[in-house]
Amino acid sequence: MASAGSQAAALGGFIARIEGEPHRAHVTFRLSAGLGGEGLTCEVPVRHHALTVDEPKSIGGGDLGPNPVEVALAALAGCQAITYRLWAAKLGVRVDRIEVDVEGDMDVRGYVGMEDAVRPGPGAVRLRVRLEGPEPPERYRALAEAADAHCPLLDFTANPVPVERVLDLGG
Amino acid sequence: MASAGSQAAALGGFIARIEGEPHRAHVTFRLSAGLGGEGLTCEVPVRHHALTVDEPKSIGGGDLGPNPVEVALAALAGCQAITYRLWAAKLGVRVDRIEVDVEGDMDVRGYVGMEDAVRPGPGAVRLRVRLEGPEPPERYRALAEAADAHCPLLDFTANPVPVERVLDLGG
Numbered sequence: 642m643a644s645a646g647s648q649a650a651a652l653g654g655f656i657a658r659i660e661g662e663p664h665r666a667h668v669t670f671r672l673s674a675g676l677g678g679e680g681l682t683c684e685v686p687v688r689h690h691a692l693t694v695d696e697p698k699s700i701g702g703g704d705l706g707p708n709p710v711e712v713a714l715a716a717l718a719g720c721q722a723i724t725y726r727l728w729a730a731k732l733g734v735r736v737d738r739i740e741v742d743v744e745g746d747m748d749v750r751g752y753v754g755m756e757d758a759v760r761p762g763p764g765a766v767r768l769r770v771r772l773e774g775p776e777p778p779e780r781y782r783a784l785a786e787a788a789d790a791h792c793p794l795l796d797f798t799a800n801p802v803p804v805e806r807v808l809d810l811g812g
Numbered sequence: 813m814a815s816a817g818s819q820a821a822a823l824g825g826f827i828a829r830i831e832g833e834p835h836r837a838h839v840t841f842r843l844s845a846g847l848g849g850e851g852l853t854c855e856v857p858v859r860h861h862a863l864t865v866d867e868p869k870s871i872g873g874g875d876l877g878p879n880p881v882e883v884a885l886a887a888l889a890g891c892q893a894i895t896y897r898l899w900a901a902k903l904g905v906r907v908d909r910i911e912v913d914v915e916g917d918m919d920v921r922g923y924v925g926m927e928d929a930v931r932p933g934p935g936a937v938r939l940r941v942r943l944e945g946p947e948p949p950e951r952y953r954a955l956a957e958a959a960d961a962h963c964p965l966l967d968f969t970a971n972p973v974p975v976e977r978v979l980d981l982g983g
Contacts, residue, residue, distance in 0.1 A: 645850070647872070648850075648852075648872045650872075651870075651871060651872030652871060652872060652924065655870055655871045655872075655924065656924055656926060658870075659920070659921065659924075659926065660926075666919050666920050666921045666926075667917070667918075667919055668917070668918050668919075668920055669915055669916065669917050669918075670879075670881055670882050670885055670914075670915065670916045670918065670934075671913070671914070671915050672882065672885055672886055672889055672913075672914055673889060673911060673912060673913045673914070674886070674889035674890045674892070674893045674911075674912045674914075675893065675909070675910065675911045675912070676893045676894070676896075676897050676909070676910045677908075677909055679816070679819075680819075680897075681819075681894045681897055681898070683889070683890040683893050683894060685886040685889055685890055687878040687882045687883075687886055688878065688882075690864075690877055690878045690882075692863065692878065692883065692886045692890075693861075694886065694887065694889075694890030694891070694894070696894060699822075699826055699829075700822060700823060700826045700898075701818070701819045701821075701822030701823060701826075701898075701901075702894075706861055707858040707859065707861045707863065708841075709887045709888070709890050709891030709894065709964060709965045710841055710887070710891075710964055710965070710968070711841050711843065711858045711859075711861075712858075712863065712883060712884075712886065712887035712890065713883075713884050713887040713888075713965060713968055714841055714843055715843055715845070715856040715858055715863045715865065715883065716865065716880045716881070716883035716884040716887065717880070717884075718843055718844060718845035718854070718856055718865075719845045719854035719856055719863075719865030719880050719883065720865070720880030720881075721845070722845045722846065722847045722854050723847070723852045723854060723865070723867060723873075723880065724923075725847075726847050726851075726852055727852070727871075727872075727924070728925075730872075731924075731925065737848075738846070738847070738848055739846065739847045740844060740845075740846045741844060741845045741846070742842070742843075742844045743841075743842070743843055743844070743845075744840055744841065744842050745840065745841045745973075746838070746839070746840050747838075747839050747840075747841065747964070748837050748838055748839075749830070749837050749839055750830065750837045751962065751964075752895075752962055752964050753823065753826065753827055753830075753898070753902075753962075754899075754902065754958075754962055755827060755830065755831075755837075760967055760971070761961070761962045761963060761964045761966075761967045762963075762964040762965065762966075762967030762968040762971070762973065763841075763964070763968060763973055764973070764974075765973070765974050765975075765976075766973050766974070766975045766976075767975070767976045767977075767978075768975060768976065768977040768978065769977075769978045769980055770977065770978070770979050770980065771980040771981075771982070772979070772980070772981055773982065778981050781979070781981055782979065785977075785979045787925075789977065790932070791922065791923055791924075791925055791932045792932060792933075793880060793881055793918070793922075793923050793932045793933040793934070794880045794881070794884060794933065795932075795933075795975065796922075796931055796932045796933030797881070797884055797933040797934060797969070798968070798973050798975055799972055799973060799974070799975045800931070800933070800972055801970055801971055801972055802916075802933065802934055802935070802936070802937050802969050802970060803935075803936050803937070803970070804936075804937045804938070804939060804966065804969055804970045805936075805937075805938045805939065806938075806939040806940075806941065806956075806960065807938075807939065807940045807941070808941050808943070808952070808953065808956045809940055809941065809942040809943070810942075810943055810949050810952055811942070811944065
């Protein structure tokens with residue numbers, strides 16, 4: 642656990658290292674998911690961590706983890722909270738508590754192929770960000786603007802990310 | 813664990829329930845992430861599951877979980893694998909093994925505010941999907957096309973999702 646001051650120091654050190662060695666700014670994250678012959682439960686190792694992604698039993702999953710859309714929304718909620726915390730440290734805004742509620746609407750007919758005109762992913766996402774602390778409202782509004790402009794998962798959600806896909810059939 | 817036949821049956825039952833009660837197609841996922849006064853480690857409950865989202869120690873996190881971009885990429889990898897499995901069942905294509913490798917490139921200068929012209933989220937994602945099984949290649953290519961057209965997280969990643977954000981300062 643880092644105090645706001647030590648958080649700002651950690652962020653400053655991180656920025657200084659990138660300024661000293663600019664190649665450090667370019668990061669590639671890599672991970673893999675596999676499914677054997679049966680079932681929908683995916684164990685996804687991420688470095689020394691692990692996530693379980695699954696589907697509810699209603700669609701034939703084991704419900705041993707959140708479904709993929711829930712996992713993406715959890716990434717968004719966590720990223721928002723972390724981005725507010727980092728940028729509060731950077732801007733010197735005291736925040737005692739950050740709560741981020743996320744809702745995502747999905748019409749599952751797209752996913753299961755019942756309706757070609759329906760997109761397969763969520764069609765709308767809503768965020769409610771609650772901030773507690775002693776600063777005047779305009780300071781928190783400025784923080785929210787900075788967080789909106791710099792949150793990786795808000796960008797990932799709201800804007801297209803180019804995806805290339807290769808199919809490997811062996812042989 | 814469901815066999816391919818029972819997976820197809822589960823999916824068929826799911827579709828039949830939605831056809832019988834169309835309002836079931838419209839799902840809203842809800843979750844929340846909170847951060848107290850210090851640190852970057854987010855515990856995110858999702859129904860009866862829980863995810864931990866964190867940052868590496870280099871940026872002041874506790875490294876108790878994958879970072880938000882890794883979590884989103886894990887959602888994508890898992891969603892691809894599950895979508896291939898579901899659509900293989902739907903199309904009657906036998907697949908013995910599905911492996912999905914995901915890479916995501918990010919220039920972290922956007923996130924930490926070093927370079928306004930750099931987007932804060934990942935700028936490119938690459939997928940490698942390996943399929944093993946006894947079917948001829950054209951069957952797997954058709955499966956890949958169906959999966960690409962119906963994967964919720966591929967849609968989420970490659971296309972914009974409208975996001976509304978409300979700031980709640982209490983009082």
